[in-house]
Amino acid sequence: MEDRSRLCSVWLGSETGILKGVSVSRKQAFNFCNTSQLSRDQEVRALCWGDAAESELLVGSVDGTVKTFSVEKGVFTETRRCGETADGCFTGLATLGDSALVTCGECGTVRVWREDRSEAVMELNAGKNVCRMRQNPVHRHKVATGGKENGLKMWDLERPEKPVFTAKNLRDDWLDLRRPHWVRDVGFIPDSDKMVTCTGYHQVHVFDPSSPQRRPVLEAEYGEYPLTALSLPAAGNTVVVGNTHGQIAVLDLRKGLVRGCLKGLAGGVRGLQCHPSQPVVASCGLDRFLRIHALEDRKVQHKVYLKSRLNCLLLASRDLEDGGGVTEQGESQVVKEEEDELWDAMEQVQDVQKRKTDDEEQPQEKRSRKGQD
Amino acid sequence: MDITDVSVSRGKKSKKMKNKKPQKKNEREEASGAEKEEEEKKKMNQSESATALPSTSHLHQVKNKQRRHLMFIKLKQEKKKQRMQLRKKKKKEREALGDKAPPKEIPKTIENQRVYDETAVDPEDEEVAFDEGTDEFSSYFNGLTNPKVLITTSDRPRGRTVRFCEQLATVIPNAYVYYRRGLALKRIIPQCVARDFTYLVVINEDRKVPNGMVLCHLPEGPTAHFKVSNVRLRKELKRRGKDPTQHYPEVILNNFTTRLGHSIGRLFAALFPQDPQFVGRQVATFHNQRDFIFFRFHRYIFKNEKKVGIQELGPRFTLKLRSLQKGTFDSKFGEYEWVLKRHEMDACRRKFQL
Numbered sequence: 152m153e154d155r156s157r158l159c160s161v162w163l164g165s166e167t168g169i170l171k172g173v174s175v176s177r178k179q180a181f182n183f184c185n186t187s188q189l190s191r192d193q194e195v196r197a198l199c200w201g202d203a204a205e206s207e208l209l210v211g212s213v214d215g216t217v218k219t220f221s222v223e224k225g226v227f228t229e230t231r232r233c234g235e236t237a238d239g240c241f242t243g244l245a246t247l248g249d250s251a252l253v254t255c256g257e258c259g260t261v262r263v264w265r266e267d268r269s270e271a272v273m274e275l276n277a278g279k280n281v282c283r284m285r286q287n288p289v290h291r292h293k294v295a296t297g298g299k300e301n302g303l304k305m306w307d308l309e310r311p312e313k314p315v316f317t318a319k320n321l322r323d324d325w326l327d328l329r330r331p332h333w334v335r336d337v338g339f340i341p342d343s344d345k346m347v348t349c350t351g352y353h354q355v356h357v358f359d360p361s362s363p364q365r366r367p368v369l370e371a372e373y374g375e376y377p378l379t380a381l382s383l384p385a386a387g388n389t390v391v392v393g394n395t396h397g398q399i400a401v402l403d404l405r406k407g408l409v410r411g412c413l414k415g416l417a418g419g420v421r422g423l424q425c426h427p428s429q430p431v432v433a434s435c436g437l438d439r440f441l442r443i444h445a446l447e448d449r450k451v452q453h454k455v456y457l458k459s460r461l462n463c464l465l466l467a468s469r470d471l472e473d474g475g476g477v478t479e480q481g482e483s484q485v486v487k488e489e490e491d492e493l494w495d496a497m498e499q500v501q502d503v504q505k506r507k508t509d510d511e512e513q514p515q516e517k518r519s520r521k522g523q524d
Numbered sequence: 525m526d527i528t529d530v531s532v533s534r535g536k537k538s539k540k541m542k543n544k545k546p547q548k549k550n551e552r553e554e555a556s557g558a559e560k561e562e563e564e565k566k567k568m569n570q571s572e573s574a575t576a577l578p579s580t581s582h583l584h585q586v587k588n589k590q591r592r593h594l595m596f597i598k599l600k601q602e603k604k605k606q607r608m609q610l611r612k613k614k615k616k617e618r619e620a621l622g623d624k625a626p627p628k629e630i631p632k633t634i635e636n637q638r639v640y641d642e643t644a645v646d647p648e649d650e651e652v653a654f655d656e657g658t659d660e661f662s663s664y665f666n667g668l669t670n671p672k673v674l675i676t677t678s679d680r681p682r683g684r685t686v687r688f689c690e691q692l693a694t695v696i697p698n699a700y701v702y703y704r705r706g707l708a709l710k711r712i713i714p715q716c717v718a719r720d721f722t723y724l725v726v727i728n729e730d731r732k733v734p735n736g737m738v739l740c741h742l743p744e745g746p747t748a749h750f751k752v753s754n755v756r757l758r759k760e761l762k763r764r765g766k767d768p769t770q771h772y773p774e775v776i777l778n779n780f781t782t783r784l785g786h787s788i789g790r791l792f793a794a795l796f797p798q799d800p801q802f803v804g805r806q807v808a809t810f811h812n813q814r815d816f817i818f819f820r821f822h823r824y825i826f827k828n829e830k831k832v833g834i835q836e837l838g839p840r841f842t843l844k845l846r847s848l849q850k851g852t853f854d855s856k857f858g859e860y861e862w863v864l865k866r867h868e869m870d871a872c873r874r875k876f877q878l
Contacts, residue, residue: 167655182651189654351857377857395859414868419850419859437850437861439643439783456642458651458783460861 155181156225160467163435164195165459173455175471180455197244198465205467211241243284255284275311285337297334303348316360336381349378349392371407373400380423384446391432393420413444415451422464435461639875643783660744664794673699673723674716679706685729687757691839695821697772697797709853717743745851750843758838765823765835771804772797779812784862785878812878817843
């Protein structure tokens with residue numbers, strides 16, 4: 152188990168309650184669970200890293216338990232109960248630096264748990280029907296929530312009384328009708344305060360808490376089906392969104408235009424994540440496949456069938472070790488070197504032949520004469 | 525020296541080849557000494573020319589369209605003749621060899637050249653077995669629920685669609701046909717659930733021809749959307765049997781091999797009650813071939829120990845899966861498990877989804 156779990160660079164949670172690890176370089180997938188104790192109550196809804204070194208994995212399941220999976224040992228080490236089943240499934244899971252855990256349920260209660268206490272240290276209510284809670288990767292005490300008829304809110308966990316930022320509803324449309332809210336996923340744009348959301352009404356919104364405008368500063372649309380997941384690539388200015396029909400698009404955040412679509416999916420997208428350093432995006436969803444696309448040429452690099460519907464996805468921040476680009480370059484270099492050697496060898500041979508036929512000085516003289524002629 | 529070779533090769537060709545320029549040159553060069561021999565052979569050739577084959581590569585050089593067309597037709601006839609001869613010859617050889625004849629070659633079809641599909645279900649796979657064992661159909665397969673089907677149509681159905689629905693209701697036991705009355709499907713579904721229906725079948729019609737079918741499993745889904753084609757009602761069938769009886773039919777599901785195919789197969793299986801009444805001797809068949817699902821309804825009879833007779837009862841139709849959606853019918857906000865993406869999925873003719 153240990154060797155297997157250390158190999159894996161992609162982790163997925165499935166609807167059947169199985170934690171899956173995929174080793175991209177070896178093209179292998181592993182199941183980490185007791186096959187005898189499978190049950191739908193264990194359905195994995197959220198995944199996050201337990202520590203900065205990525206040696207522990209936190210798995211949030213439907214029945215309100217958070218299990219700790221040790222990547223080094225390859226086993227589940229700890230199970231703790233975070234909230235009742237009445238709170239609904241987990242919509243977000245995050246860690247605060249000092250071994251504290253942040254959970255959010257569908258009913259909108261965001262709780263902070265310490266390791267030593269069984270009761271929640273802090274609790275705040277983010278409203279009903281929360282679809283997603285995300286943590287700011289830089290300021291880890293800031294989280295964003297949003298859901299159906301529940302606009303985007305940003306909370307500071309150090310001051311939980313009031314949200315730091317509350318989005319305002321969109322302006323009424325040209326018929327003076329109210330436009331409904333439905334935030335499905337949230338992302339933080341790196342190197343700025345801005346946040347980007349995707350909605351169930353196929354819109355992508357960018358909010359800027361630093362500006363006085365509480366309505367979105369940018370509105371873009373993609374397709375005609377609800378957008379379910381979103382992720383921000385390392386190279387800025389773009390966002391990757393996926394919808395319920397299995398269409399993934401890369402949108403430009405400057406003008407809100409579609410830069411390109413990623414093809415190959417058959418079913419709705421549930422999880423999307425871009426690699427923190429490489430230009431690749433991994434997607435999983437109802438069609439039971441993990442697909443890794445390159446963002447540059449938008450081709451499918453890897454496709455793994457994982458047998459159950461997949462709910463969530465987590466990439467290791469280390470290199471994916473996907474042979475792909477790296478080894479090819481290496482190979483071409485090797486080939487070049489070989490060619491160089493070959494040419495060198497040929498020249499040497501010529502020299503040797505000439506030397507063999509005549510004395511050392513004579514050919515040189517001949518050459519010089521020819522040159523003079 | 526050359527002459528013998530050339531004459532042999534020319535013997536096989538027809539006189540029409542004379543149009544070709546390069547060949548003429550060759551002739552002049554070669555034919556100095558052996559003209560007489562050649563002329564004799566040409567006379568022989570004239571009789572043989574009917575069987576000989578003009579080559580295709582020079583057809584396009586003929587500038588007269590009619591003539592080119594004629595030549596082309598002739599060429600095709602020649603080719604066909606040759607093929608038939610070859611086939612006859614092979615057959616004779618096989619007969620001559622008798623039992624020792626080499627086994628016949630299996631013809632290549634796009635089905636047996638199928639691209640490997642990693643989702644093909646392995647019956648011993650624990651994970652898939654668990655997934656299937658706990659899905660939405662598990663209560664039916666565990667014998668907890670009995671199917672009850674509501675059949676309706678798109679708004680204002682016309683002749684054929686109405687009859688098609690009626691005939692479907694005779695095939696599927698425990699089925700009720702209702703007039704749509706302009707109701708929205710999303711409002712029908714809760715009412716169906718309240719009345720213990722397990723299926724909602726909606727036949728769509730276009731220009732008085734049924735062309736679509738929504739099959740929605742209740743109360744939790746999934747929902748499948750099919751294209752319906754080649755509907756032949758009972759009246760249009762030749763040599764059909766008498767109308768079907770009320771007995772529960774047996775169900776045959778053929779060729780549903782992949783994970784998606786299994787889900788679709790289970791969807792069809794759950795339409796019919798689990799315990800067939802063998803007295804009725806009726807069989808409903810869903811046969812999948814190249815992602816098209818053919819439905820047939822038969823009555824069989826054991827004539828003696830070896831012979832079985834079947835009689836089609838109808839209706840017959842063909843289905844093609846368009847999408848499979850998780851949950852009950854919700855085409856706007858529902859999550860799709862599988863959607864047919866044309867020109868992307870069917871780019872390879874040897875790849876099948878079911």
